[in-house]
């Protein structure tokens with residue numbers, strides 16, 4: 001059976017942990033200058049209908065470092081963007097490449113693509129989830145503070161695709177997720193019902209951050225929500241991660257953000273550029289975590 005990575009729970013917890021352990025090893029080997037050609041002659045197709053810096057660079061560089069090749073396919077260039085059916089595109093593209101990474105607005109489109117694809121499909125961000133980012137986040141936490149099992153994480157801000165994936169990660173990696181969102185911006189009710197045992201919906205940001213080990217946030221307006229920016233700035237004004245909020249967390253708590261970030265909105269400059277912030281390592285780890293994921297899916 002073809003393995004896909006559309007949501008974090010497509011891969012059993014033990015395997016997710018193995019992917020992270022292998023990613024930490026791959027990072028060491030890469031930094032030591034060791035050559036790894038395990039994906040020689042393999043091609044990854046990368047379909048994008050939204051912008052990206054980290055996802056595109058990390059997958060493309062990752063394939064090169066493993067001896068393979070990555071193809072950047074913007075929806076402005078391929079026939080999918082002109083209305084060729086998803087099903088036809090999936091059959092054709094998957095007949096020529098070894099794996100397909102997709103960043104498209106509709107999560108349903110990724111599911112349909114996967115149904116008709118003969119090779120692994122990787123969700124590189126949809127309106128519902130962003131599982132690749134969570135591999136990097138979990139790797140980063142483990143590198144800095146050890147296992148996240150039994151720890152408490154605060155999600156501050158929008159109940160969006162990243163929030164949903166943190167809910168899935170709470171179950172897979174065994175931590176508790178405190179969630180503080182403005183009214184009307186809560187995570188999807190289906191996710192709340194499914195992950196109710198691992199999450200606390202908190203009344204305010206201070207209680208959500210109390211004694212936590214990790215504080216995470218994301219932009220107030222995600223890609224595609226630009227027209228709501230002003231309205232969201234008002235709704236989210238009490239949801240900034242700043243020094244005073246971080247003071248509620250444990251003294252050795254760390255801060256993460258998937259990036260791109262808006263300093264002065266969801267996070268203050270002194271937090272994102274401060275000592276507790278792991279954002280640069282978190283971004284770099286996209287590379288190592290996804291190399292490990294590609295090896296897992298293609299072996």
Ligand code: CP
Pocket residue numbers: 051052053054055056125133258259260
């Ligand atoms: N975090 C993340 O996915 O970044 P990009 O949008 O730059 O790929």
Ligand code: NVA
Pocket residue numbers: 125160161162218219221222223258259260
């Ligand atoms: N929630 C953000 C994440 C960007 C990596 C978005 O969907 O735009």
